[in-house]
Every structure is written in C-alpha cells, then in structure tokens.
Amino acid sequence: MTEKQEKILEAALKLFAEKGYAAVSTNKVARAAGVSEGLIFRHFTNKEGLLEAIKQQGMEKAQSLLGSMVMREDPKDVLRGILAFPFNIDKEEYHYWRLMYALKWQAEKYDHSMSHPMRKIAADAFKALGYADPDAEAELILIIIDGLATAELLRRPQNMEAVRHTLFSKYEL
Amino acid sequence: MTEKQEKILEAALKLFAEKGYAAVSTNKVARAAGVSEGLIFRHFTNKEGLLEAIKQQGMEKAQSLLGSMVMREDPKDVLRGILAFPFNIDKEEYHYWRLMYALKWQAEKYDHSMSHPMRKIAADAFKALGYADPDAEAELILIIIDGLATAELLRRPQNMEAVRHTLFSKYEL
C-alpha cells in the first residue's frame, strides 16, 4: 500500500461519509488527496472499486470488533459487549461507520454479513438467560443498536450516558 | 396542482427514495414521469426546489400523524401511539419515509422539527407514569423508534410482530 494510495482512501472515506458516495466526484477525491485523478483509476479500476476498497478495509475492523464479543462466556457479558458498541465509536472509526450506515439507504449496496452473526450471538445469550422469546429479543437488540449508532453518528445527544444507564437497567446489566 | 405536477412529484419521490437524491438526474425524473425535462424547472425552479416540494408534502402528512398522538389523555395510550408508528408505515407513505430517513445521512439536510415535539410528548408521558429519568426514557424511545423504522423500511423482518410484543412488554403496554 503506497502512501498516495492511503491518501486516496482516507480522502474518499471522509468525503463519501460526509457528502454521500454519489455526490462526490473522483476529481474532488483526487484534489482532497493531493493526487492526480488518473491515479485513482490506476489503483482502484473505477469509482466503485474505490468504494469497495474502503468497505473491505472497514470490514476487517468490524470483524475484529465482532470477534471480541463472541469470546465471553457469561451471557450478560456478551450483551454488555454488543450493547456497548454504539457508545464506543471513536474518532478514527467514525467516518467508516457513518459511510456504512449511509450506504444502507443506497439501494443494492446493503450488506447483512455483519448483523447476521451478531443476531445469533445475541439470541444465544438471551436463551441462556431464560428470556421467553430469545429470537425476538435478539432482533430487538439489533434494532436498538442500530438506533443508538444512528443517534451517535448523526446527532451526538448530550445525555447518552443517561440513555445508556436507562437501557442497561432494562436488561439488568 | 396540475396532473403533470403530481406525476413529477410522484416519480421524483420514488426515484429519490430508492436511488438517493444525488444519484437521480432530472432527466430520469422527467422520463419516469412521462414529461419533458424543462417542465420540472418551470414548476419547481431547480432540482433542490423539487426536493423541497416533496419534503413539504410529507411534512404535512407527518404533522397530522403527530397531532393524533398528542390528543390522548392516558400516558400509556400516548406511548402506544408513538411506538405504533414504525409498525404502521403503509404503502403510500413508504417512499416518503424512506426518503426522509435516507436524507438524514446527507449532511446539511437533517431536520429536527419532527423529533423535537415528539420527545417532549414522550417525556411528559414517562413523567406521568413515574419513571425515574423521563428525559432519558424519551430519548431512548425515539432512538428505538428510529431503529424500528429503519428495520421496517430497509429489511422488513418477518418477526416484527414478535418484536413488537417483546418491546411493548418492556413498557407494560
């Protein structure tokens, strides 16, 4: 990975996340990266190839994040782990997650590969805890995480700690 | 409102919701509406004016929807009312809500005018029910509604009725 390749990916991620994939031209990406426009196509074939490279880059981050959740043996620890995600989106991951969530709304580009294993993990945890409908509980918790992440990425509410406390109380965590 | 004006709005709403505002050209809107491209600019000034017309059209629908929630006097009925929203998005409103939710991710275009009054209504209901932290509960319920609507608009999970039941149980509704 060249220094200029990284510059391109970095600039494209930021611009795509802030303005939206379709609204950002390859010209703007090149200017933001301090690179000739042609170089983008040399390295990433076309504009969509650039997007795919960003997505794959982020998938690796997400994979390691997911891995740390499965490890725990105590089901309450598992739930604590997956519910903590929206509250722990740090600076360097911010643009990536914002882009991923924005792309969900852009037709075909939606990817379930992340939520599917997480749903299974959550369902197993709820079952171990004796919940009446573990599958529905798992579905609900994923939906809530989605909402929490959206709020964090878009509005950054100031009372998120209170929200976190309120939510954790409902699951006795 | 001319017949062709409505055709334009209808086609634009559908395309913007499905493909995204930036990814849809005025040419495509015109073709989908069976209308000349120039007519769009006669009626709506420019592309953004077309978007604004769609948004305002939907704001009126949202307004009446919101109005029916405030009416109720029983706080549990209020909560039932606002929590029911994501489960009752019908065909004709589908494209509008999908567009609104997608636009939230498109930078400047985010509009809080809908969620603010709803947060107040929810907080009052939770306070009346004696909840410990009504403001945090209200924030959380809005976040959950956001997640539920997203799931309904994007994935249409088959077990939404079970999810609904699980959620309502948590609030004893």
Place this chain on the structure above:
DNA sequence: TTATTTTGAGTAATTAATCACTTACTTTTT
C-alpha cells in the same frame, strides 16, 4: 384571442474513465 402549460432542442459545466507519457526503482545481463 389571450393566457397558460408543455415541449424539445440547446448550453456550458461537470462527470467517470482513458490515454500517452515521465519518473523512480529493481532486476537482469554483460
């Protein structure tokens, strides 16, 4: 007729993508 709506050809700017070409390193050959 007079006024309004609608068209379709036109514009300048921007788009994604390609092109021939230069530069900087390696590798291979002598």
Place this chain on the structure above:
DNA sequence: AAAAAGTAAGTGATTAATTACTCAAAATAA
C-alpha cells in the same frame, strides 16, 4: 561493477457522456 531492460507509480491532458438548467416555439385551455 556498469549497462541494459523491465516494472510500478504517477501525471495531466483529453474523451464521450451526462449533468442541471434555459428558452423560443408549439400545444392546450380560458
């Protein structure tokens, strides 16, 4: 070691297509 050959990174001018938008003329309605 020096020379030659090969390779990958990078540029910037250029392409054809598409973009949002305009306008004079035609169709339609009043």
